[in-house]
Structures are given as C-alpha cells and as structure tokens.
Amino acid sequence: RDIVCSNHRGHGHFLAFGGAAKPLIAEIMGDPSGICGGIGGSQHIQFGNFYSNGILGGMSPVAAGMALAEKRKGSGAVVVQFLGDGALAEGIVSEAFNMAALWSLPILFVVESNGFAQSTPTALEHAGNLSQRGASYGIPIAELDGNDVLGVHQAAVAAVRETQAGGGPRILFMNTYRLGPHSKGDDPRDPQEIARHAEVAPIRRARAGLDAEWCDAVDRKIASEVAQIVGEIRNARVAAQ
C-alpha cells in the first residue's frame, strides 16, 4: 500500500522494500531479465509501489503528488521519499517541502546526509543549518545518528505513524558517511578517513549485538549468492549470443 520514491542511489532502498536481488542485478547489468527489462538501468527502477529516478531532488514534487492522490483516495498510504544531502541544494526540494506542508500530505522525506555530493564535501556547498531546511515550512524534523540501525528503525516507525495519522509531512535527517566511491573508483578522499568511518558504519555497529559467527556466515552467503547471480546472468547472455 505504501509508496517509496527513491533516487540515483536506490539499490538498498529497493532491497529493503522487498525487491529481489537477481532482477535488480540483472537490471544494473542492462539485461532483459532485469526488473525493467534492462531499460531503466541502475538509476531508473519501478516495481509495484517503488519508483526511482536519476535527477537529484526531482522526485520530491512527484512524491508529494502521489501523497496528494493517496490522501484524496483515502487509501491511508504513506509516501517515503529518499534524498541525499546534495539534493537539498536543488530548489525543487524546497518547493516540494512547501506544498507537502501546505496541504498536510502523508509523506516522509528521508535525508541520508552522507557528507558528500559526488566528490564535494557538504561544507563546500551548503550554507546554514542543513538539517533544518524544512523547519520554516513547519515540518517536524527528527535528526538522528544514521549509523544506529535500531534508532533509525524506531524514528522511522514513529514518523510514519504520525504522518499516517494525518499529521502531515515529516523529515528524518540521518547523519551518516559514504564509505564507497560516488560511482566508479575515482575516489579522491583520504583512505584513512574512510577507514575511521568504516569502524562505526551501520552494519559494523549492528553486528556488535549479534553472534559474530552467524554474521560472518550471512556475509559469506550473501557474497556467494551475488557472485552466483552475476555468473548466471553472464552465462545466459553468452549462451544467447
């Protein structure tokens, strides 16, 4: 029932939404067996109530429109829109904040503030208090440690319930750090800085409360499944040629 509008970095959102790994990987590889027939590719995925697009911030008003439609239909659905800190420099996001608050729409804006927009650190592109961009529109903002998995879950549940109950839009502003490169291997950052952040990354921290052997087994299983999927898609493609 609920809707997710994702961005250019939406693979994790898709898997969390319940999407299957194999058609996702096939889509990224441009294979016809992908979720969108290999047409959409990495950044343009649509499946059920999941929509992603590659224009930063561009999905904000679209997501608000979906929320308006669902509100009119009385479906009770909430729209969750994922944004990065970089997208907050796009004016269209402010337009969407304004309309979402003006019409009290059932939408949750999730900002994954990971410190970098492609190669540019936040300090070189944003003035003022980035997390409070929605405050002047009267949108309640929960700023939290984005590396705390359970804390994020609790805050997200609370925010979704509030907006579902007719409370209008909410913003979850999650402070985190981007461990990987923007897209390719062209990462100019200091490896030591990345390593420091890797120590407190969400998955590393979440492991602390779990059985280490079990975690390792899960990691191995996932790595082997992904390798197998990629192999299968490659083999099928070679066989088809």
Add this chain to the structure above:
Amino acid sequence: MNAPVTTPITYAKALNAALIAMMREDERVHFLGEDILDPYGGAFKISKGLSTAYPDRVITTPISEAGFTGLATGMALRGLRPIVEIMFGDFLAIAADQIVNHMAKFVTMYGRTIEVPIVVRTPMGGGRGYGATHSQSLEKLFFGTPNLMVVAPSHAHDPGRLLRDAVALARPVLYIEHKMLYPESLLESGGSLTVETLSGDPFPTVLMKNFSRGAADVLIVAYGGMSRLLAPLARQMADEEINLAIVLPSCLSPLAVDPILPLAAECGRVLVVEEGTSGFDWGAEVAAQIYAGAYRRLKAPIARLASRPEII
C-alpha cells in the same frame, strides 16, 4: 466542421466549457495552477466558475511551476487525471525538468508502457504588449521529446474538443493555446472561406481554402495562433483571385505529415508560417518531411516564415 450555431462560441469559452464538462463527468480530473480560483478565475479566465462548482478538485498552487507540474505527474501516476495550467507559456522553461526528465520519461523508462494521464495547458505568443518574457512561443523547446505530444489548436479547430481528447489520451500532452485566440469566435465556413477537417484521430488537421474552383496557388502550413492572421489574409487574397490553401495541423509533435503531403504534391508551392523564432523551428521539420515525401512534385523550394531570432 460543427453545425452552425446562432451565437459563435469563443476559443476561451470552448476551453472553459470543456473543463467544466470534464470535471462533471470524471472525478479523477483535477485542475491545478496559479491564481485559478474564483472570483479571479485564472489570468486569462479560462478556469472561471470551475472552483465554485468543484472546490475540492481545483487546486490553486504556489508560484512553483516545476513543483506543481511534478506534483501533477505524481497524481497522474497514482490514477488521477490532472490538468495543469501554466499561466504563461514562457514559464514552461521553469518546469522543463519535470516535463522532460520525469513526466515524459515515466511513460517508457521502466521497460514497459506506464499510463501518465496529464495535460499541461499554457498560453503562448505575443500581441498583448507583455514584452520579452511573457510573449514567446517556446513550444519548439519541447518538439521531438519522446512520449510528449505537443498539441496546439487554431481557432479553426474546436479547442474544447481537443482538450477533452488530450485528457482522454491518458499520456503527457503539452497543450499550447495562443493568447490572442482567447476572445476569437471559432472559425467556420463562410463567405469565400471554407473550413474542413482532414483527419481527426486523435488530433485533427484542418484545411482552410479561399477558393471553390481550380487549384491552390500556394499551400500554407501553419498552426495555432497563425489562424487569426491567415483567415483574413485568405479572404483578402480571394478578392485578388489568389487561391490559398491553408493547412493547420493541431498535433505539432510528433508530426504526421500524411494529410499535408497530397496537398503539397498537388499545389507544388509550400510556405510554412509560424510565430516562433526562426531557425531550428517547426517549419524545418515540416519542410524536411514534405521534401522526403513529395520533392519530385514541388515547383519551388519550400519557404519558411518565422520571427527574427531576437528577443521580442
């Protein structure tokens, strides 16, 4: 064309009546734009009476053309039928990302065809002294955009019917109205002028002629607000015994030249007229398609008449 009516309906009134009818007939239809509520009723009064009759489905928006165009796209993806009014066509540039990279892209970007039922209406053109940023004909920026139809009725079309057809099509349509046509009565056959519809599905091409015997001396291809200038020209030329055939497609992009080709072949002399600036214009596409389909029959190179490529 339509049966004669006692009181000729204006272009603006036809649009207004179509909007009211669509709101009445289909609860999915919503109307969004700036300053569209009664008693103001929109900058050009096209939405007069709409918010009084259907207050829940007429949404007056902030001055956020990109924002509410994207909003309407989201509504369309979730089953509603939004009609968006952009107050001046010049402001389409503000909403261009939402139109090109969102609205039109969604139709086939995800590997299958998705229904995106949205119509964006806007007035273009000069003639009212509004100057450089409120008088342009910017539709050419959107010609050739995949999955976006650009439709522009002249006053020899029924703009109300075309608007209804555009909404019924359930795909992104950019609907261009010339602001000087709003007060004009819809054009029908009369005097030396005949008006007939050549092809009708989904958007008709209209043929105006100022002669009943013989062949056309010149075939003029034009669209939208040009009909306001070409109809009196045709009457004037009739007095001088110059036979004009004026063909007015209403779907500008993608352009189906089929109804025009036999006329071009028969006449052999073609002039394309448009109000937008010259160069990379609609006339270039019309000419290219006519050359491809009828070049052996042409008696002269195709001529193109457009505005100088300067600010208004």
